[in-house]
Amino acid sequence: MSFKIIKKGIADSWQDAGNYGQQHLGIQVGGYMDFLSAQLANKILGNAIDQQVFEIHFPASTIEFEEAIFIAITGANFIPVLNEKSISINECIKINKGDQLQFLQPIHGRIAYLAISKKGPKEQVNPELIEHIESSLFNTSPIRFIPGPAWNDLTAGSIQHIMETSFQTTLQSNRMGFQLAGPHLSTIEPKSYLSSGVTKGTMQLLPSGQIIILMADHQTIGGYPNLGQIILVDLPRLAQMAHQTPIHFRLCNLTTAHEQFQFIQTQFTN
Amino acid sequence: MKINENDKKSSWQIHLLGDHAILFSLKEIIDTAINAEVHAFNYFIQSKNIHAIKDFIPAYHSLTIVYDIIALQKLLQQSIHEFAQSLVNEFEQFKKENNSFALTTNHIKVPVCYELDFGIDLEKIAKEKNCSVKEIIEIHTSKTYQVFCVGFLPGFAYMGKVDEKIQVPRHAKPRPLVSAGSVGIAGAQTGIYPKNSPGGWQIIGRTPITIFDPVQLALFAPGDMVSFYPISLDEFNSLQKETNHVI
Numbered sequence: 001m002s003f004k005i006i007k008k009g010i011a012d013s014w015q016d017a018g019n020y021g022q023q024h025l026g027i028q029v030g031g032y033m034d035f036l037s038a039q040l041a042n043k044i045l046g047n048a049i050d051q052q053v054f055e056i057h058f059p060a061s062t063i064e065f066e067e068a069i070f071i072a073i074t075g076a077n078f079i080p081v082l083n084e085k086s087i088s089i090n091e092c093i094k095i096n097k098g099d100q101l102q103f104l105q106p107i108h109g110r111i112a113y114l115a116i117s118k119k120g121p122k123e124q125v126n127p128e129l130i131e132h133i134e135s136s137l138f139n140t141s142p143i144r145f146i147p148g149p150a151w152n153d154l155t156a157g158s159i160q161h162i163m164e165t166s167f168q169t170t171l172q173s174n175r176m177g178f179q180l181a182g183p184h185l186s187t188i189e190p191k192s193y194l195s196s197g198v199t200k201g202t203m204q205l206l207p208s209g210q211i212i213i214l215m216a217d218h219q220t221i222g223g224y225p226n227l228g229q230i231i232l233v234d235l236p237r238l239a240q241m242a243h244q245t246p247i248h249f250r251l252c253n254l255t256t257a258h259e260q261f262q263f264i265q266t267q268f269t270n
Numbered sequence: 271m272k273i274n275e276n277d278k279k280s281s282w283q284i285h286l287l288g289d290h291a292i293l294f295s296l297k298e299i300i301d302t303a304i305n306a307e308v309h310a311f312n313y314f315i316q317s318k319n320i321h322a323i324k325d326f327i328p329a330y331h332s333l334t335i336v337y338d339i340i341a342l343q344k345l346l347q348q349s350i351h352e353f354a355q356s357l358v359n360e361f362e363q364f365k366k367e368n369n370s371f372a373l374t375t376n377h378i379k380v381p382v383c384y385e386l387d388f389g390i391d392l393e394k395i396a397k398e399k400n401c402s403v404k405e406i407i408e409i410h411t412s413k414t415y416q417v418f419c420v421g422f423l424p425g426f427a428y429m430g431k432v433d434e435k436i437q438v439p440r441h442a443k444p445r446p447l448v449s450a451g452s453v454g455i456a457g458a459q460t461g462i463y464p465k466n467s468p469g470g471w472q473i474i475g476r477t478p479i480t481i482f483d484p485v486q487l488a489l490f491a492p493g494d495m496v497s498f499y500p501i502s503l504d505e506f507n508s509l510q511k512e513t514n515h516v517i
Contacts, residue, residue, distance in 0.1 A: 020324035020336065024312075025488040026420040029325070149285045149293060194298050195421065195428075197327035197334025199291045221329050221421035229288025232339070254350060257289035261339050 002067050002116055006100070009061035011175070015216075017050040023220040029200070033111050033175060033216050034236035036133050037075030039268050041115035044072035044092050044125050049268050054114040060103035063114075065095045070120040075137070076109025076240060090130045092121055108138060109240040129267050136237065136264075143234050144252035145203060150193065150225035154205075158185040162227070167211065167247045175217040178238065180247065184209035187225055195223035201230035213238065231257040233264055280304070282311070282358045284351065290339055292354045295332035300430060300458055304331050305418045309493035310373055314361045320345070328492040329419040330428075377414070377495045380462070380477050382453050383506035384410075388476035389453075395438050395472060407500055409433045410474060415460060417494040425464035425482025427490035432460050444470035451476045453498070464488075475500075478510035 005012075015038065018031025032038040032055055039049040058078050073080050073089045080087050081102050087093055089112075103112065151159075167182035185205055198204070202214040204224035213230060214222070230238060231252050241247065280297035287293045294311065296304050312328045315335065322341035327334040346353050384407045386392055392403045399406070415429035422428075432455050440456040445468065448454070452463045454471025463469055464482035475498075481489050490496065501509070 022487070023325045023327045023336070024420060024492055026422065026424045026426055027487070028424075146286070146288050148287065149295075194300065194330045194332075195419070196293060196295065196329040196332040197287070197291065197336075199287055199334075199336060201288055219421060220327055221419060226287075229291075231289050254286060254289060258339055258343065261289065262343065265340060 002069050002118075003063045003065045003101075005061045006064050007062040009056060010059055011057040012061045013055050014052050015055045016052045018216065023197070026220050028217050028220065030175075031216050032113070033239040034075055034113070034137070035232075036137060036236040036264070037111070037113045037240075038115075040090070040125075040130065040133050041072045041074040041113045043129070043268055044074070044090065044121065045070055045115050045117035046119070046121035046123070047115060047117055051115065054116075056103065056112040056114060057110065058103065058106045060112070062103075063101040065097060065099045065101070067097050069095050070117045071095055071101075072115045074113045074115075074133075076112040077107040078103035078109075078112050079105055079107060080112075090134070094120070106242065108242070110242050111239060126267075126270075132264075132267065136233070137240050139237070140246075142248040142250035143230055143238055144250050144257070145201075145228040145230045145234075146252055146254060146257065148203065148226040148228040150187065150205070151227055153187040153189075153191060153225060154227065155186055155188050158183075158187075161185060162211075162249050163251070167249070169241045169243055169245045169247065171243055172212075173243070175215055177212045177214045177218060178241075179206070180211045180213065182210065185211065191225075193223050193225055195221040196226075198222040198226065199229055201232065201235050203227040203229065215239065231260070233257070233260045282361075284354045284358065286350060286354070287334060291334055291336045292350070293332055293334050294354070294358065298331050300330050300418065302416050302431065305416060306373070306493075308333050309375075310365075311361055312492070313373055314364060315357055327419075329421070373493065375493045375495055376491070377497070378490065380453075380496060380498050381479065381501040381505070381509060382411075382475040382477050382498045383501050383503055384475040385503050385506075388506075389474040391438075391472040392474050395436065395455075395474070398438065399436060401435070406436050406474065409436050410455070410460070411498045411500055414495050414497045417490050417492050417496060418459075419492050420488060420490060423464055423467055423482075425488035425490065427461055427481075427488075427492075427494075427496070429460050429490075429496055431458040434458075438472050440470040441472065444468050448473060449476065451478060451481065453477060476506070478506050478513055480513050 015032040018029040038053045042049045042051045161183040167180040170181050172179035283295050285293040308328050322338050323335050325336035396403045417427045420427050448463050448469035450465045452473045453475040454473050456471040
């Protein structure tokens with residue numbers, strides 16, 4: 001790679017769009033947690049949008065570049081500094097050999113992305129796209145989901161809690177899943193479920209009565225009640241929520257979910 | 271594996287799993303015939319080569335397919351639900367026309383050393399079941415098991431069904447470390463830990479062969495048939511030398 005890590009961050013890794021086609025062997029898909037920021041970083045540099053990017057959690061790695069390249073940093077703002085001078089996020093930045101990149105402190109968001117390119121962009125990315133991504137990542141509107149197979153097994157009270165109460169992200173949140181804190185939820189009857197396939201964004205009801213939302217490194221099958229799945233376009237917003245961020249949920253239908261996904265992907269491919 | 275129209279136990283239910291997956295499910299029980307139907311359906315859909323489908327996840331009574339939203343939308347004239355229903359209808363039609371079709375599956379024979387140093391729960395199970403350790407080994411090795419699904423860890427195959435005479439529940443408190451290659455039983459199921467990991471299954475032996483490695487991937491695929499045969503400690507050691515066991 002074109003940089004070396006001088007000081008290792010807690011959970012930084014190279015990620016791409018994920019490795020599909022092997023879930024039947026129990027092999028996780030993985031891939032970036034926030035596809036919007038990852039794609040944006042590539043788009044700013046004129047890369048293919050699904051190119052590998054460096055996913056950065058805080059405390060972040062300190063990086064020294066080994067050649068002259070171009071970079072773009074997107075997603076969370078951890079105050080990136082290049083040779084101790086502050087640099088912008090969501091912009092193409094020219095790098096010289098030996099430059100050092102550090103991240104000082106988390107201002108907002110949970111995950112930053114670093115894309116690299118040897119050639120640099122031919123044209124500037126539409127500022128409206130950057131604005132659109134920023135506003136869809138960092139806002140307080142409800143997280144939308146489509147009810148899952150165990151939704152109707154919930155008590156009326158539990159359904160009401162999900163629709164009306166505020167939940168919170170907790171410290172039990174990582175690339176596998178985000179465990180939430182909220183009112184205690186339960187199914188009408190104590191029922192055991194046979195494991196079946198789960199996806200990114202699946203909301204499972206844990207035996208503790210709390211919700212866990214499966215993220216990029218989730219297991220392929222799961223046996224907890226499947227309450228629903230977060231729609232793909234809202235997952236990056238969830239992925240960017242720092243510890244103890246309040247979350248509200250809202251029902252969504254398939255048509256809306258697909259339209260929104262298509263709309264955003266069209267912006268990236270134009 | 272043979273699938274007969276007459277064996278039909280229940281009909282397919284369709285559930286759209288969020289905006290990028292579809293869950294097809296049958297009656298929710300651990301049953302070899304129902305699971306065989308899942309593998310047949312999986313095989314049928316895969317043979318259609320629909321590139322918009324990115325993943326197929328068969329499990330006990332269900333098949334989940336993961337799709338690329340944009341690629342599938344381009345392909346379809348109908349709704350996702352209608353598409354899912356048409357897959358079920360085509361499969362039912364296919365079965366009618368091919369009254370009994372055989373699904374080619376691998377039969378994998380796994381060497382297991384049932385020495386007490388490896389089979390750390392054998393004596394306890396023998397006591398609970400009022401039988402000898404030798405009988406447990408005979409019963410475990412006398413059957414051919416079906417791989418219901420693979421999950422929990424990469425390459426971990428859930429197989430069944432274990433003879434009722436030796437069925438035991440999983441440990442109430444999982445062990446923090448179960449060694450790679452450990453062969454366990456839990457309820458009607460048996461399985462092998464592909465690598466060192468925490469685990470709650472009751473351990474009856476250990477295999478020296480590699481269950482999963484990142485290059486050759488998994489030894490077992492859903493729908494495979496598996497049987498176990500006993501080996502001595504000496505055979506275990508020499509087989510292990512030949513294998514690059516992934517820990």
